[in-house]
Amino acid sequence: xxxxxxxxxxxxxxxxxxxxxxxxxxxxxxxxxxxxxxxxxxxxxxxxxxxxxxxxxxxxxxxxxxxxxxxxxxxxxxxxxxxxxxxxxxxxxxxxxxxxxxxxxxxxxxxxxxxxxxxxxxxxxxxxxxxxxxxxxxxxxxxxxxxxxxxxxxxxxxxxxxxxxxxxxxxxxxxxxxxxxxxxxxxxxxxxxxxxxxxxxxxxxxxxxxxxxxxxxxxxxxxxxxxxxxxxxxxxxxxxxxxxxxxxxxxxxxxxxxxxxxxxxxxxxxxxxxxxxxxxxxxxxxxxxxxxxxxxxxxxxxxxxxxxxxxxxxxxxxxxxxxxxxxxxxxxxxxxxxxxxxxxxxxxxxxxxxxxxxxxxxxxxxxxxxxxxxxxxxxxxxxxxxxxxxxxxxxxxxxxxxxxxxxxxxxxxxxxxxxxxxxxxxxxxxxxxxxxxxxxxxxxxxxxxxxxxxxxxxxxxxxxxxxxxxxxxxxxxxxxxxxxxxxxxxxxxxxxxxxxxxxxxxxxxxxxxxxxxxxxxxxxxxxxxxxxxxxxxxxxxxxxxxxxxxxxxxx
Amino acid sequence: xxxxxxxxxxxxxxxxxxxxxxxxxxxxxxxxxxxxxxxxxxxxxxxxxxxxxxxxxxxxxxxxxxxxxxxxxxxxxxxxxxxxxxxxxxxxxxxxxxxxxxxxxxxxxxxxxxxxxxxxxxxxxxxxxxxxxxxxxxxxxxxxxxxxxxxxxxxxxxxxxxxxxxxxxxxxxxxxxxxxxxxxxxxxxxxxxxxxxxxxxxxxxxxxxxxxxxxxxxxxxxxxxxxxxxxxxxxxxxxxxxxxxxxxxxxxxxx
Numbered sequence: 001x002x003x004x005x006x007x008x009x010x011x012x013x014x015x016x017x018x019x020x021x022x023x024x025x026x027x028x029x030x031x032x033x034x035x036x037x038x039x040x041x042x043x044x045x046x047x048x049x050x051x052x053x054x055x056x057x058x059x060x061x062x063x064x065x066x067x068x069x070x071x072x073x074x075x076x077x078x079x080x081x082x083x084x085x086x087x088x089x090x091x092x093x094x095x096x097x098x099x100x101x102x103x104x105x106x107x108x109x110x111x112x113x114x115x116x117x118x119x120x121x122x123x124x125x126x127x128x129x130x131x132x133x134x135x136x137x138x139x140x141x142x143x144x145x146x147x148x149x150x151x152x153x154x155x156x157x158x159x160x161x162x163x164x165x166x167x168x169x170x171x172x173x174x175x176x177x178x179x180x181x182x183x184x185x186x187x188x189x190x191x192x193x194x195x196x197x198x199x200x201x202x203x204x205x206x207x208x209x210x211x212x213x214x215x216x217x218x219x220x221x222x223x224x225x226x227x228x229x230x231x232x233x234x235x236x237x238x239x240x241x242x243x244x245x246x247x248x249x250x251x252x253x254x255x256x257x258x259x260x261x262x263x264x265x266x267x268x269x270x271x272x273x274x275x276x277x278x279x280x281x282x283x284x285x286x287x288x289x290x291x292x293x294x295x296x297x298x299x300x301x302x303x304x305x306x307x308x309x310x311x312x313x314x315x316x317x318x319x320x321x322x323x324x325x326x327x328x329x330x331x332x333x334x335x336x337x338x339x340x341x342x343x344x345x346x347x348x349x350x351x352x353x354x355x356x357x358x359x360x361x362x363x364x365x366x367x368x369x370x371x372x373x374x375x376x377x378x379x380x381x382x383x384x385x386x387x388x389x390x391x392x393x394x395x396x397x398x399x400x401x402x403x404x405x406x407x408x409x410x411x412x413x414x415x416x417x418x419x420x421x422x423x424x425x426x427x428x429x430x431x432x433x434x435x436x437x438x439x440x441x442x443x444x445x446x447x448x449x450x451x452x453x454x455x456x457x458x459x460x461x462x463x464x465x466x467x468x469x470x471x472x473x474x475x476x477x478x479x480x481x482x483x484x485x486x487x488x489x490x491x492x493x494x495x496x497x498x499x500x501x502x503x504x505x506x507x508x509x510x511x512x513x514x515x516x517x518x519x520x521x522x523x524x525x526x527x528x529x530x531x532x533x534x535x536x537x538x539x540x541x542x543x544x545x546x547x548x549x550x551x552x553x554x555x
Numbered sequence: 556x557x558x559x560x561x562x563x564x565x566x567x568x569x570x571x572x573x574x575x576x577x578x579x580x581x582x583x584x585x586x587x588x589x590x591x592x593x594x595x596x597x598x599x600x601x602x603x604x605x606x607x608x609x610x611x612x613x614x615x616x617x618x619x620x621x622x623x624x625x626x627x628x629x630x631x632x633x634x635x636x637x638x639x640x641x642x643x644x645x646x647x648x649x650x651x652x653x654x655x656x657x658x659x660x661x662x663x664x665x666x667x668x669x670x671x672x673x674x675x676x677x678x679x680x681x682x683x684x685x686x687x688x689x690x691x692x693x694x695x696x697x698x699x700x701x702x703x704x705x706x707x708x709x710x711x712x713x714x715x716x717x718x719x720x721x722x723x724x725x726x727x728x729x730x731x732x733x734x735x736x737x738x739x740x741x742x743x744x745x746x747x748x749x750x751x752x753x754x755x756x757x758x759x760x761x762x763x764x765x766x767x768x769x770x771x772x773x774x775x776x777x778x779x780x781x782x783x784x785x786x787x788x789x790x791x792x793x794x795x796x797x798x799x800x801x802x803x804x805x806x807x808x809x810x
Contacts, residue, residue, distance in 0.1 A: 309647045309650070309684050309685070309686065310684075326657045326658075326660055327657065327658060329657060330653075330654050330657035330658055333650075333653075333654065334643070334646075334654050337645070337646055337650055338643060338645060338646070341645035341646075341686070342645055404643075405644075406641065406642065406643045406644055406645070408641035409641045409642045409643045411607075411637055411641060412654075412655060412658065412702075413658070414605075414606075414607040415605055415607065415630065415635040415637075416630060416655070416658035416659060417627050417628070417630035417631040417658070417659060417660070418627075418658055419627055486643075
């Protein structure tokens with residue numbers, strides 16, 4: 001594949017020369033980057049793969065993309081409305097590409113580690129910038145191709161083979177849209193900030209965007225669901241003009257059904273015009289600044305940033321009250337500080353909050369659409385679904401607290417005279433419970449109390465204990481060896497065996513407990529009994545934590 | 556006098572044997588320079604002495620206690636300054652030292668007072684509440700030095716303690732090590748900087764391919780190899796005397 005890319009680049013070398021790049025250097029850099037891609041553990045959409053032999057790993061990602069695109073292909077072949085089917089396809093493509101970009105963008109374009117290698121060499125900055133851009137486009141295109149090939153084939157099979165190349169061509173526009181929308185956001189951020197804060201802001205941006213896309217991914221299918229059931233074309237709606245995937249779908253619609261309304265003309269103009277416009281805007285106004293700032297970022301080390309940290313925080317106050325000994329307290333405060341400052345943690349853990357919004361959507365949509373009255377909702381026990389799902393958020397925060405960019409710093413636990421490693425684990429667990437889960441749960445509870453009133457207070461208490469209990473249990477189930485907080489390299493995520501157990505937990509254990517709770521809630525005092533059981537089990541796991549020995553921890 | 560560190564027939568292998576029967580005694584108040592080529596087993600020895608690697612064969616006692624059974628108690632009385640400047644960068648020195656001190660069971664007020672005094676002495680008073688992300692390698696190394704000594708240990712293990720420090724800081728650290736020896740502390744450290752090892756060590760132990768090949772004062776070693784500087788002695792003992800030939804060949808290949 002690398003050779004194919006280089007072959008294409010060779011054909012385009014005149015273009016690169018005209019853009020001011022030293023082509024031979026550019027070719028060498030791109031080749032090196034592509035080679036590294038096949039060996040690197042890249043986090044694609046938050047999933048990483050262990051590098052047993054990672055040269056085949058990129059192919060695995062492609063294969064998985066192709067597999068998931070099968071479903072999109074099925075939709076495309078079964079939805080009668082071309083407009084709807086194509087909107088689904090392009091939404092999927094744009095969302096997936098944008099998500100990939102958000103998680104990998106920093107690594108791809110903002111990767112300043114090669115500054116140290118490239119800047120001292122006789123290579124000009126435009127060559128470096130262009131080689132990064134070429135690399136990004138190659139990376140994204142191959143990913144997009146693996147996602148769109150099967151659906152494009154499905155569309156061709158159904159509407160005539162001439163449509164397949166058209167869909168592929170429209171996909172190029174879709175990818176460009178995704179790339180430039182993401183780029184534009186990043187460039188804007190760079191434009192209005194100092195390089196010192198850039199990476200921090202990008203971290204928050206990643207959180208925000210992932211949230212947005214997670215929600216979008218959940219909401220868009222629901223928006224078009226009425227049309228899925230409707231199953232026929234019913235013309236264009238206002239929202240078509242506002243959603244980029246619909247622009248592209250409009251073009252396919254015109255071609256397949258031979259409809260050329262003024263509305264379709266507008267969609268065609270948007271589909272054809274907006275991506276080049278974005279390219280022009282981003283290169284004309286923002287790219288130069290971006291390059292200089294990037295170059296500056298890796299090469300300067302500001303030593304004296306007089307940003308003083310305050311010494312007292314709520315964390316100290318809580319740690320003093322809710323921990324049993326000095327080690328536990330030290331671990332609690334460390335987690336409190338690191339989770340607030342570690343970019344990695346923030347970008348990985350916060351998006352989990354996004355799962356809540358679709359949940360609200362599920363609960364509230366029937367009311368909003370008038371299908372179910374507020375009163376009949378109150379009679380049901382839908383709140384249990386929300387309560388039991390909130391454990392996922394707790395689990396996500398907790399699991400992420402075991403990884404850190406500074407994982408090597410965990411040597412301190414080995415060097416220090418810590419008798420009971422369980423103290424370290426419990427300190428961290430408590431910090432996560434107090435800092436993230438409790439506030440989150442309070443907000444959720446407030447919402448549920450608003451609908452169902454104080455009669456569900458006991459259910460809320462039971463749910464809270466349950467979430468913490470299951471989290472302590474997950475650590476038991478998921479690994480042969482125990483791990484210390486912030487001691488894992490972010491790249492090595494859970495391997496597949498553990499993921500399966502975790503999945504079983506999500507799809508089997510959580511619903512089962514929810515069901516038991518649901519049943520018990522019909523019996524007077526049943527909920528209290530359930531809460532008592534959870535509390536007893538939580539007490540049990542905590543006691544077992546306290547008995548942990550160092551031998552149970554991996555090297 | 557009983558040795559504070561005693562190593563008998565220490566062997567340790569990962570995929571290949573790293574340590575092949577190391578024997579060594581260190582007395583209280585000694586500064587021992589532990590040197591050897593890359594991969595000779597220096598860091599492994601230190602980690603075993605600290606109780607960080609429990610599976611090895613041979614007998615190791617530190618402060619009269621068996622490292623296998625009493626690691627926890629030993630850890631309370633020894634300090635460690637690691638090589639690769641690994642610390643939680645997003646913390647401030649004050650926060651990091653507070654965390655470290657607590658793991659040694661120290662009182663918060665004592666940790667704070669010591670941290671402030673010690674950071675002041677190494678010239679980091681202004682950065683005490685700044686995140687270490689922006690620190691240079693030398694600044695981080697200073698924080699690690701303090702972190703390794705804040706609990707006032709009897710024995711201090713240092714793995715390349717001077718790497719990344721500027722000339723003034725090197726002098727400062729050397730002075731600090733001399734004071735610690737006066738106070739009866741034992742210092743065991745590994746380094747590549749021969750001239751520094753030569754100047755501040757009472758005793759030099761050279762390890763090569765997993766065994767101790769020389770052990771004595773700098774005078775002993777000079778006598779043994781009939782050679783001047785420690786660099787020459789090191790070269791003579793580790794059997795690498797072809798360097799000048801290889802240097803000229805290297806130069807030839809560039810032409």
